[in-house]
Amino acid sequence: MIDALEPSLKHWPFLSGMTAARIDGGLINTTWSVGQPPVAVVQQLSPIFSPAVHRDIEAITAHVAAKGITTPRLLRTAEGDLFHTDSEGVTWRCMNWIPGVSHHRILDADMAEQAGGLVARWHGAVEDLEHAFAFSRPEAHDTPLHMQFVEGALNAHAEHRLLADVEPVAQAILKAWGAWDGDLHGSLRICHGDLKVSNIRFSASGEALCLLDLDTLSFLPLEVELGDAFRSWCNASDENTTDVSFDANLFEAGVRGYERFRPLGSEMKQRLVLGVERICLELAARFCADALNESYFGWDASVAPSRGDHNLLRAKGQLALAMEVREQRKELELRLGLR
Numbered sequence: 001m002i003d004a005l006e007p008s009l010k011h012w013p014f015l016s017g018m019t020a021a022r023i024d025g026g027l028i029n030t031t032w033s034v035g036q037p038p039v040a041v042v043q044q045l046s047p048i049f050s051p052a053v054h055r056d057i058e059a060i061t062a063h064v065a066a067k068g069i070t071t072p073r074l075l076r077t078a079e080g081d082l083f084h085t086d087s088e089g090v091t092w093r094c095m096n097w098i099p100g101v102s103h104h105r106i107l108d109a110d111m112a113e114q115a116g117g118l119v120a121r122w123h124g125a126v127e128d129l130e131h132a133f134a135f136s137r138p139e140a141h142d143t144p145l146h147m148q149f150v151e152g153a154l155n156a157h158a159e160h161r162l163l164a165d166v167e168p169v170a171q172a173i174l175k176a177w178g179a180w181d182g183d184l185h186g187s188l189r190i191c192h193g194d195l196k197v198s199n200i201r202f203s204a205s206g207e208a209l210c211l212l213d214l215d216t217l218s219f220l221p222l223e224v225e226l227g228d229a230f231r232s233w234c235n236a237s238d239e240n241t242t243d244v245s246f247d248a249n250l251f252e253a254g255v256r257g258y259e260r261f262r263p264l265g266s267e268m269k270q271r272l273v274l275g276v277e278r279i280c281l282e283l284a285a286r287f288c289a290d291a292l293n294e295s296y297f298g299w300d301a302s303v304a305p306s307r308g309d310h311n312l313l314r315a316k317g318q319l320a321l322a323m324e325v326r327e328q329r330k331e332l333e334l335r336l337g338l339r
Contacts, residue, residue, distance in 0.1 A: 116257025186221025
């Protein structure tokens with residue numbers, strides 16, 4: 001057993017004596033699989049999330065499961081709690097393991113269609129749920145606020161070693177946001193909040209099984225939820241390169257999969273195309289600010305020499321992706337039957 005886990009795992013005694021393995025790839029929480037083969041996932045919760053988030057996860061996953069949708073569920077401690085907070089104030093949780101495969105990019109149109117269909121069924125499952133969130137981060141997709149954060153980071157880090165490299169990227173992001181011509185005020189609904197590819201579990205045969213990483217559950221406009229999904233699903237590369245391209249075929253397939261279960265009207269389709277560009281710019285801004293703040297996103301030393309350098313690379317990549325989406329706007333609208 002990994003030493004860092006041992007004291008906390010005693011609160012889930014059914015895991016006693018099992019081996020644990022670190023699961024890499026997450027940018028926020030630290031995650032391990034427990035058991036061989038795995039039977040559970042244990043996570044060390046990032047301090048950006050309140051332990052109250054577990055009340056939201058429990059309520060929404062219970063509702064989704066009752067509708068027949070596969071979902072991870074919190075496994076209670078021996079004391080009957082949804083989580084454990086250790087003597088140093090660190091919060092730990094345990095969830096059941098969903099067998100399957102996780103990917104860091106969509107491999108083909110069939111996979112995109114599967115992902116779209118799963119998200120639509122999940123949205124349908126929570127549509128009748130009345131829920132007051134115990135924890136929320138209203139700034140999470142407040143795009144204008146993230147643009148202000150970029151400006152604030154530039155002003156706060158005038159002596160930063162990367163300022164000369166970050167500033168032109170920041171100004172390009174701000175200029176692109178100033179030219180964005182969408183509407184920020186869509187109607188709200190319960191959403192997952194972070195539908196990147198790696199947060200979808202697939203079977204070995206390619207079936208989309210369930211959504212993972214549920215700390216971001218919140219009320220959001222649908223075009224923000226799906227815009228973030230397609231930002232991730234349709235990028236032929238990962239977030240660690242500026243050599244990006246937005247795959248219109250994957251976009252079309254993902255929407256087709258979604259509409260098999262939940263049709264989207266022409267107005268929402270229009271908002272969706274603009275939403276993809278918006279979320280690319282928003283994430284570019286978040287990465288750009290953290291290139292100077294160096295305090296939020298995780299980073300990989302095999303990709304870049306520092307957290308700041310890695311986040312600068314990510315910011316450049318998301319800005320390039322936003323410009324790809326803008327250039328393809330007419331084509332994407334055509335694929336959705338808007339032209």
